[in-house]
Amino acid sequence: MLHTLSAVLEKEVEEASLKTLRINALENEAIYIFREVAAQFEKPVLLFSGGKDSITLVRLAQKAFYPGKIPFPLMHIDTGHNFPETIAFRDQLVKELGVELIVRNVQDSIDQGKVIEETGKYASRNSLQTTTLLDAIEEFKFDACMGGARRDEEKARAKERIFSVRDDFGQWDEKNQRPELFDMLNGEIEIGQNVRVFPISNWTELDVWSYIQKEKIEIPSIYFAHKRAVFMRDGLIWSAEDEVVFRAEDELVEEKMVRFRTVGDMSCTAAVLSYADTIDKVVAEIRESKISERGARIDDKRSEAAMEKRKQQGYF
Amino acid sequence: MEVLKIATAGSVDDGKSTLIGRLLYDTKSLTDDKLEAIKKSSEQRGYDYLDFSLATDGLVAEREQGITIDVAHIYFSTPTKSYIIADTPGHVEYTRNMVTGASTSQVAIILIDARRGVIEQTYRHFFINNLLRVKNVIVAVNKMDLVDYDETIFEDIKRDFEALNQKSTYAEQQLSYIPVSALKGDNVVSKTETMPWYNGDTILEHLEKLETTDVFDGEQVRFPIQTVIRPKTTDFHDFRGYAGKIYGGSLKVGDTVTVLPSLTQSRIKEIYFFDQTYKEAIAGSSVNITLEDDINITRGDMLVKTNELPKVEKHIRATVCWMDGKQLASGAKYIIQHNTNKVLSKIDAVHNVIATDYSGVDITKNQLALNEIGEVSIRLSKPIYYDAYKNHKSNGAFILIDAHTNATAGVGFIN
Numbered sequence: 001m002l003h004t005l006s007a008v009l010e011k012e013v014e015e016a017s018l019k020t021l022r023i024n025a026l027e028n029e030a031i032y033i034f035r036e037v038a039a040q041f042e043k044p045v046l047l048f049s050g051g052k053d054s055i056t057l058v059r060l061a062q063k064a065f066y067p068g069k070i071p072f073p074l075m076h077i078d079t080g081h082n083f084p085e086t087i088a089f090r091d092q093l094v095k096e097l098g099v100e101l102i103v104r105n106v107q108d109s110i111d112q113g114k115v116i117e118e119t120g121k122y123a124s125r126n127s128l129q130t131t132t133l134l135d136a137i138e139e140f141k142f143d144a145c146m147g148g149a150r151r152d153e154e155k156a157r158a159k160e161r162i163f164s165v166r167d168d169f170g171q172w173d174e175k176n177q178r179p180e181l182f183d184m185l186n187g188e189i190e191i192g193q194n195v196r197v198f199p200i201s202n203w204t205e206l207d208v209w210s211y212i213q214k215e216k217i218e219i220p221s222i223y224f225a226h227k228r229a230v231f232m233r234d235g236l237i238w239s240a241e242d243e244v245v246f247r248a249e250d251e252l253v254e255e256k257m258v259r260f261r262t263v264g265d266m267s268c269t270a271a272v273l274s275y276a277d278t279i280d281k282v283v284a285e286i287r288e289s290k291i292s293e294r295g296a297r298i299d300d301k302r303s304e305a306a307m308e309k310r311k312q313q314g315y316f
Numbered sequence: 317m318e319v320l321k322i323a324t325a326g327s328v329d330d331g332k333s334t335l336i337g338r339l340l341y342d343t344k345s346l347t348d349d350k351l352e353a354i355k356k357s358s359e360q361r362g363y364d365y366l367d368f369s370l371a372t373d374g375l376v377a378e379r380e381q382g383i384t385i386d387v388a389h390i391y392f393s394t395p396t397k398s399y400i401i402a403d404t405p406g407h408v409e410y411t412r413n414m415v416t417g418a419s420t421s422q423v424a425i426i427l428i429d430a431r432r433g434v435i436e437q438t439y440r441h442f443f444i445n446n447l448l449r450v451k452n453v454i455v456a457v458n459k460m461d462l463v464d465y466d467e468t469i470f471e472d473i474k475r476d477f478e479a480l481n482q483k484s485t486y487a488e489q490q491l492s493y494i495p496v497s498a499l500k501g502d503n504v505v506s507k508t509e510t511m512p513w514y515n516g517d518t519i520l521e522h523l524e525k526l527e528t529t530d531v532f533d534g535e536q537v538r539f540p541i542q543t544v545i546r547p548k549t550t551d552f553h554d555f556r557g558y559a560g561k562i563y564g565g566s567l568k569v570g571d572t573v574t575v576l577p578s579l580t581q582s583r584i585k586e587i588y589f590f591d592q593t594y595k596e597a598i599a600g601s602s603v604n605i606t607l608e609d610d611i612n613i614t615r616g617d618m619l620v621k622t623n624e625l626p627k628v629e630k631h632i633r634a635t636v637c638w639m640d641g642k643q644l645a646s647g648a649k650y651i652i653q654h655n656t657n658k659v660l661s662k663i664d665a666v667h668n669v670i671a672t673d674y675s676g677v678d679i680t681k682n683q684l685a686l687n688e689i690g691e692v693s694i695r696l697s698k699p700i701y702y703d704a705y706k707n708h709k710s711n712g713a714f715i716l717i718d719a720h721t722n723a724t725a726g727v728g729f730i731n
Contacts, residue, residue: 020566021587021594023601025319025528026398031602032561035542039615039656063590066604067555068547151389158388165722177386178724179416179639183561184653184715188722202400204391207317292347 026203027060027211032183033162033199034064037144038071040187041195044144045102047133048074050086051263052219053148056208057199058093059217073100075145077133079125080107081244081266089220104136123246124268134170137194144187146197152204153293162201168192205261205293209286213279225259225277236270261286261293317393318528323402323417323450325441326427331458335427335498336390336403337368339520342505345392387413396524411672411687412639414441415727418448419713423526425454425519430463430495434476436673442480443672445489447635447689447729449706451533452490452526456519460511461497467513470495483674486706494519529599534564534708537599538626539573539619540655545604557588557604558613560656563710566598567605567619574625575611576618576701582607616657618701626711630699633731635670636684636692640718640725644684644692650725654700654714661716664693684726692728705729 037044046061048054061070076090094101106128109115114135115128137145151158161177163185178186187195200208212219229240231251238245240253244267247253258271259282272291276282326332337354340346346354351366358367390401402417404410418424424445428438445453455477463469474493481491495514496503502510505520517525545557567573571584587594588604597603605619613619620626638644644666652661668678669690684690705712716726 019594021589021597021601021603023598024317025600026317028561028600028602032542035559035602036656039543064559064602065545066588066590067549067552067557068545152391155388158390159386174386179412179727181416181419181715181724181727182710182713184655184713186653186715186717186722186724188651188717190722202319202389202391204393204398206393207398210317290348292349 026200026207027063029202030057030060030199031064033185033197034061034146036163036185036187037146037197037199038065040185041144043140043142044072044146044197045075045140045142046070046072047145047147048076048090048101049148049263050076050082050090050220051148052212052223053150053200053208055093055217055219056203056211057146057148058097059211059215060199062097070097070099072146073102075102075104075136075140075142077129077136078103078105078107079129079265080105081125081242083220083222083242083260083263083266085220085222086263089218093218102136102140104132104139106132108132109135120246124265126265126268129265130170137170142194143189144195144197146199148200149198150203150205150208151198151201160198160201162198163187164196164198165189166194166196170194172196206283206286209279209283213283220263222260222263223282224279225257225274225281227255228258228271229253230256230258230271237273238270239266242266317398318396319398319400320423320523320526320528321400321402321421322423322425322523323404323414323421323445324425324427325404325414325418325445326425326458327429327435327437330427330429331498332403332427333368335425335456335458335496335504335519336401337366338498338501338504339401340368340390340392342501343392343394343520387417394520394524397528399523411440411444411689412637414444415448415637415639418444418450419727421450422528423452423454423523424450425456428455428457428473428477430457430459430469430473433473434480438477439480439673442477442484443674446484446486447637449486449489449709451488452492454519454522455491455493457493457495458498460495460502461500465495465497465502465510467511470514480674492516492522494522533599534703534711536624536626536703536708537565537567537621538563538655538703538708538711539567539605540657540710541613541615541617541619542656543615544613555606556610557606558619559602559604560619561602562597562599564599564708565621565624566596567603567621568596569594572622573607573619574622575613576620576626577628577699578612578617580609580611581622582609582611584608616655618655618657620701626701626703626708628699628701630696631664631693632696632700632702633691633693634705634714634728635689635731636716636726636728637689638684638686638726640723641686642718642725643686644716644726646682649719651717651719652694652696652700652714652728653717654702655710657700658717659700660697662695664695667691667693691731694728702730704731 106125109132115131230237231240231253259274276285324332388403392399404414404417426441457473502508503518539560541558542560585608586606587597646663646665648663652659666682669681669688671677703711712730714728715724718725
């Protein structure tokens, strides 16, 4: 298959300075968007989850401002239910880049009584993140929050703009979005409002993986096939190694070769059976996959409009 | 990977969503879980067929009303190309969304119901694609299965459309006509036995042959500055890079360039893309450029080749598509965003509302309402360096921003 981004951008030549720059449209679009954010806003922040999409964002931001540093901090809204591998990875990456990392914890929002922890079989902290995020935006007066959401992920996200305005309650007014014409991004907002920015809106899951492959970007180990104690529920595979994932007595634990396709809150992210233990195998697997990426996210399965509802309330 | 952007246009019930669903299904781009979700929703609504529009109508209000309100973006790929479809609503009140979808597309697919032929809506869809100068238009005559795959019906519609094309304002536009049945899958991805009289390409075959050059065509290079990069580190202490995206043509190391509006001249010293330098960068590249001389350049300035200066004016006349609930009236002030440059402006006059049905009967009116398209004269607080839209898309288009609401209130195409 000729299906990769890698076919396009040829950099590895003996004498780069004599080359004409060939382009990858998606990469150039993302870089353009990052620069618009840096120029149009006073306090932007990159929302970083430790997942592959936000790691890709960091690489693109590096490219956008080289030889300068990334001109904004990263912020992690930590549910406390992260895979330990992603936290270790996050800290290492931030150290290497020399950028500022802000962490705000969902646990604090719970302790302050602002949100109430869900209970039961499907309990998740995923939607609780919204409150912590909105508080952090207010605390730091961020006017632009960049994230790695993509339009191909989910049908409400397919309607999202690249610059998506949120009112001072963090709400998304999905029926009254600003038209985005040509390349022109209108970042004018009132004080208290903020803009959610999606530089990789037009990328598909495969585009992201191909880019990680081409750029040799490091990602957390849980994206690759590994042995893990798991149990089955509702046709999905859940980690039995982490206590935050609810497991009933009668749900049987077995060891399987699995990997994770998305890395969200552990309590709502299921694994997939896989032997793909290298990036090349992962890309090959995604290409052949019959299940969409969010097929293993229980948070979207709550209702047909689950994502739209969360987004209206200020969710990423 | 090459990316081709497509905008769809069709009236309600022309089968637009079915066509997109068919493209996804036949290119095996619909995953099992998405297909399952469509099946489930279709059943819940009591349909005995798969309603592919449920895959694209992402908002609750859209599913309730069974119509598309806002542009949705849909992705699929073949071994040679990635495709992005902007699925735009067909209702007259959503003209602004059609214009939005068309602004970034290299191809438009206009759907026609074979039983109804060319109707008033078709005129408007074609008009918008004319106005925005979308390079390729595919006229897909759909529901051929409901007219017994009759060649004469297809030929009649083709003739009607050709008559419409005589009135086109964009002679270089490439038109192709394809008879299809999105429901049955005829001529969408594969050819079938149903229409032996048709020897042309299927829709996908045609798309696969199209060039993916940037929509912002124009031979002369325009380089609007987005931001200035000054690292002030030990290694790059005096580095001053101008970051932006190249529109039209290309830039080479050594090119003599003029900075607008200061009219200062210099030469290109280096072209950076990340940590590599190149001798040349073509349209579409987001690069970082250094110059031989230290010049004061800021966001909103533009670099051009010294022998390719654009026009400069303080008064412009443009075709404006209005996108705001508050009418555009003479005397009103708006912020104009032209590339990365922002200028205050005052509407001198609204001349007319253009009849988008090619009747030629333009209405003389001094206001533009939501979704209306008209000729407007605008006075700017500072001159801008522009090209006519027909010569250079990116440097010939602008948006109007309402300074009170910050809304993107309209889009203009400079005459």
